[in-house]
Amino acid sequence: MTTSDPILELRNVTKFYGDFKAVDDVSFSLPRGCIHGFLGPNGAGKTTTIRMILEIIKPTSGTISVLGRASALEVRGRIGYLPEEKGLYKKMKAWSVIAYFATLKGLSRPAARRRAFELLERYGLKDFAEKPTDALSKGMGQKVQVLAAIAHDPEFVILDEPFSGLDPVNQQVMEEIIRDMAARQRTVLFSTHVMQHAERLCDRILLIAKGRKILDGTLAEARRTIPRRVQIETADDIAPIRELSEVLSVSRLEGNGAAEGEGAPSRWELKIRESADPQSILQACFAKGIRLRSFNQSEPTLHDVFVHLVGPEAKEASFR
Amino acid sequence: MRYAFLVAWREYAENARTKGFWIGIFLLPMILFLSGYVPMLLERKGRPTRHFVLADQSGQFEKTIEGALEKRHQRRVLDALRDYAKKHAQPQDPAAARSTAGKRDALEELGEPGPDAVDRFIRRGGREFYLREIESRLKPGAPKFEEPKRQLQRVPVPADLRSGSDLSVLAQALKPYLRGEKKIDADGHPAGLFAAILIPADVERQIVRPGLPGPSTNSSPGGIEYWSSNLADDNLRDEVREAINAEVRRREYVTRGMDLALIAQVEGTRVPFANLNPKKEEGQEKVSGTDVLRQWAPVAFVYLLWIAIFSIMQMLLNNVIEEKSNRIIEVLLSSVTPGELMMGKLAGIAAVGLTMVGAWVLSLIGILAWKAGAQSEVAGQLYSVVRTSNLLPAFVIYFFFGYLMYAALILALGSVCNTLKEAQNYMGMITMIMTVPLLTMMFIPKDPNGTLATALSWVPLYTPFIMMNRAAADPPLFDLVGTMVLLIGTAVGALWMAGKIFRIGVLRAGQPPKLVELVRWLRRKE
Numbered sequence: 001m002t003t004s005d006p007i008l009e010l011r012n013v014t015k016f017y018g019d020f021k022a023v024d025d026v027s028f029s030l031p032r033g034c035i036h037g038f039l040g041p042n043g044a045g046k047t048t049t050i051r052m053i054l055e056i057i058k059p060t061s062g063t064i065s066v067l068g069r070a071s072a073l074e075v076r077g078r079i080g081y082l083p084e085e086k087g088l089y090k091k092m093k094a095w096s097v098i099a100y101f102a103t104l105k106g107l108s109r110p111a112a113r114r115r116a117f118e119l120l121e122r123y124g125l126k127d128f129a130e131k132p133t134d135a136l137s138k139g140m141g142q143k144v145q146v147l148a149a150i151a152h153d154p155e156f157v158i159l160d161e162p163f164s165g166l167d168p169v170n171q172q173v174m175e176e177i178i179r180d181m182a183a184r185q186r187t188v189l190f191s192t193h194v195m196q197h198a199e200r201l202c203d204r205i206l207l208i209a210k211g212r213k214i215l216d217g218t219l220a221e222a223r224r225t226i227p228r229r230v231q232i233e234t235a236d237d238i239a240p241i242r243e244l245s246e247v248l249s250v251s252r253l254e255g256n257g258a259a260e261g262e263g264a265p266s267r268w269e270l271k272i273r274e275s276a277d278p279q280s281i282l283q284a285c286f287a288k289g290i291r292l293r294s295f296n297q298s299e300p301t302l303h304d305v306f307v308h309l310v311g312p313e314a315k316e317a318s319f320r
Numbered sequence: 321m322r323y324a325f326l327v328a329w330r331e332y333a334e335n336a337r338t339k340g341f342w343i344g345i346f347l348l349p350m351i352l353f354l355s356g357y358v359p360m361l362l363e364r365k366g367r368p369t370r371h372f373v374l375a376d377q378s379g380q381f382e383k384t385i386e387g388a389l390e391k392r393h394q395r396r397v398l399d400a401l402r403d404y405a406k407k408h409a410q411p412q413d414p415a416a417a418r419s420t421a422g423k424r425d426a427l428e429e430l431g432e433p434g435p436d437a438v439d440r441f442i443r444r445g446g447r448e449f450y451l452r453e454i455e456s457r458l459k460p461g462a463p464k465f466e467e468p469k470r471q472l473q474r475v476p477v478p479a480d481l482r483s484g485s486d487l488s489v490l491a492q493a494l495k496p497y498l499r500g501e502k503k504i505d506a507d508g509h510p511a512g513l514f515a516a517i518l519i520p521a522d523v524e525r526q527i528v529r530p531g532l533p534g535p536s537t538n539s540s541p542g543g544i545e546y547w548s549s550n551l552a553d554d555n556l557r558d559e560v561r562e563a564i565n566a567e568v569r570r571r572e573y574v575t576r577g578m579d580l581a582l583i584a585q586v587e588g589t590r591v592p593f594a595n596l597n598p599k600k601e602e603g604q605e606k607v608s609g610t611d612v613l614r615q616w617a618p619v620a621f622v623y624l625l626w627i628a629i630f631s632i633m634q635m636l637l638n639n640v641i642e643e644k645s646n647r648i649i650e651v652l653l654s655s656v657t658p659g660e661l662m663m664g665k666l667a668g669i670a671a672v673g674l675t676m677v678g679a680w681v682l683s684l685i686g687i688l689a690w691k692a693g694a695q696s697e698v699a700g701q702l703y704s705v706v707r708t709s710n711l712l713p714a715f716v717i718y719f720f721f722g723y724l725m726y727a728a729l730i731l732a733l734g735s736v737c738n739t740l741k742e743a744q745n746y747m748g749m750i751t752m753i754m755t756v757p758l759l760t761m762m763f764i765p766k767d768p769n770g771t772l773a774t775a776l777s778w779v780p781l782y783t784p785f786i787m788m789n790r791a792a793a794d795p796p797l798f799d800l801v802g803t804m805v806l807l808i809g810t811a812v813g814a815l816w817m818a819g820k821i822f823r824i825g826v827l828r829a830g831q832p833p834k835l836v837e838l839v840r841w842l843r844r845k846e
Contacts, residue, residue: 085646148651
């Protein structure tokens with residue numbers, strides 16, 4: 001296996017719960033050494049997909065290969081996992097929880113113990129190493145759990161909602177943990193609802209909704225899936241612009257305040273083809289003699305991408 | 321295997337660290353020990369002196385009562401002196417025995433049992449005589465003999481109440497004392513009045529004589545009145561009643577011209593009654609205390625088995641629910657297969673249970689061996705029963721398979737419930753089913769191979785308990801083997817089902833599944 005092989009590959013994976021199709025013919029592959037964001041509305045099938053990747057449950061049909069193997073359990077020592085719902089053995093000490101999970105991943109007992117203390121110290125929990133986990137705050141407990149997931153220094157880490165329930169400071173620590181791993185050429189796949197995290201951290205995005213894959217690609221590719229938006233402000237007639245082939249739609253923006261009235265400038269939002277260059281719109285405006293008071297082009301955010309692609313589904317009541 | 325072992329090790333280490341585990345380990349032997357020892361101790365030391373007043377207007381029974389109570393006290397002195405001699409005096413060495421041949425050894429005589437031991441003791445001169453006799457043979461450093469306190473002590477009627485001659489007035493006046501509102505004077509110390517015995521002047525006329533004219537048995541009570549607010553301790557009442565009735569009868573014999581010596585002879589007449597057991601070897605059929613114990617000892621083991629299985633079931637349930645409700649299970653299942661997890665759990669918790677039961681059995685044997693000396697006959701007999709019978713091996717085997725079967729139920733139950741509360745409802749049902757062997761525990765030794773015992777033995781859920789219960793009665797081989805095969809089959813089947821339910825159940829959230837759904841899980845192919 002070379003480093004160019006995908007670290008994870010799903011082919012036509014489908015999962016039924018009874019009559020309910022939780023995952024519907026999903027195929028994708030993740031290249032090594034990137035941070036992947038796994039996005040999707042509630043009930044999209046993210047957790048089910050992750051559980052299938054980890055072989056906690058079996059797909060109804062389709063194949064999954066992790067680190068080149070058909071079974072995640074064969075390579076369990078090279079995978080780390082943080083589940084969506086967080087919990088620890090309440091009476092166990094922080095260090096021994098981390099060490100226990102590390103031994104289940106193949107570390108020897110002394111090595112696991114050493115590693116547990118090392119991680120707790122690095123992420124500021126040294127003083128809590130000997131505390132039972134139910135004496136820790138929620139955020140601390142979650143950090144301990146993340147450390148337990150990565151204690152064996154896995155090549156591939158899957159984090160299900162790692163940011164949920166963390167305060168901003170701890171969210172930053174979490175980001176730091178993820179970046180640390182990426183810096184050491186580890187592959188991270190994490191699911192989240194918070195687009196800002198995905199936007200800041202991810203190299204690649206995987207978006208699913210209603211069990212289907214909607215999008216799979218780099219952040220730039222993701223942005224390119226939705227029309228770009230250009231805002232212009234002018235008092236002139238914009239009819240010539242409407243006719244441009246790059247322009248998909250034009251809508252007038254409300255709320256220009258006091259300047260409303262005859263001859264006053266209006267603000268317009270143009271949606272243009274993903275492939276179009278906003279510069280060409282600007283040139284067209286000059287060419288058609290439209291005097292612009294302002295011209296503003298904005299990159300779509302991941303939030304826009306998300307809402308655009310899965311907005312209707314996300315609004316539906318969660319069905320699982 | 322390595323992973324199952326890691327899981328098992330954690331289960332063991334974490335459970336063995338809990339307080340509950342250690343309390344469990346120490347509690348049972350402690351209770352066993354205390355329940356045997358404390359009553360004895362209380363009997364000897366703790367029982368307070370009971371003060372009572374006696375008003376005998378007839379003047380006929382005062383002596384009788386005092387005599388009886390004195391004899392009772394001397395019996396206790398004798399017992400105490402025997403214990404004292406056993407502990408602190410050296411037995412006579414053979415040389416000395418030869419030199420004093422013909423003369424009986426006082427120590428030997430003291431230890432001799434029999435109904436007339438107390439009379440002999442009193443005749444010989446009581447404790448002074450014997451203490452003098454054994455003085456020379458006391459081990460160095462032996463403490464002084466302490467005479468036990470008198471348990472039943474007569475005190476005079478308070479002076480201000482003495483004037484009245486009417487017993488009902490006296491009874492009224494004594495009530496505040498008897499209720500504990502007033503203290504009575506006992507040798508200068510204030511003390512609570514335990515009882516009052518009031519004998520009317522005309523008690524003679526109230527004696528019931530069947531077949532002769534006089535008060536009939538069902539007329540108004542009258543007679544001697546025994547007043548006490550303590551209904552539980554009836555020593556004084558029984559002692560006094562027996563003494564008076566014996567005296568009344570003795571006088572009756574005399575008035576009717578019967579020969580007292582003759583009567584004593586007649587009353588001593590008896591025919592030897594031997595208790596034999598056909599199952600014992602030729603020539604040794606005589607039933608001893610050990611044999612009786614041997615038949616009843618399984619009951620103790622059934623109880624032990626029940627407590628052991630029940631308490632580790634709870635442990636297992638808590639454990640599965642914790643992992644499930646915390647969703648730790650998901651992390652575990654990303655590292656180990658459900659099969660490995662289940663095996664690890666079963667083995668880990670079994671090890672916890674075995675440690676506990678092992679500690680119990682060892683401490684039980686320890687206590688018995690320690691007490692088995694000359695001091696306690698029963699402990700010695702029990703000890704030999706436990707050592708020589710098949711009870712211990714049977715216990716271990718039934719514990720093992722019983723545990724596996726019930727553990728499978730618990731694993732399945734725990735895996736489909738989300739909270740302990742939810743699980744407790746179902747656990748209640750299991751507990752109820754499990755109480756049956758506890759209820760039948762005491763009956764089965766009386767008819768160990770009867771219909772009830774046999775029928776229950778074939779219910780796999782009850783097999784371990786009932787067969788343990790029958791272990792001393794040599795159940796038919798067919799029952800023994802058949803129920804064992806059924807039990808093992810059930811345990812294996814239950815584990816298989818639990819495995820199926822477990823792997824689906826542990827990942828499920830929400831309502832516990834319906835029965836139909838469970839059946840579907842069982843039929844699902846991997």
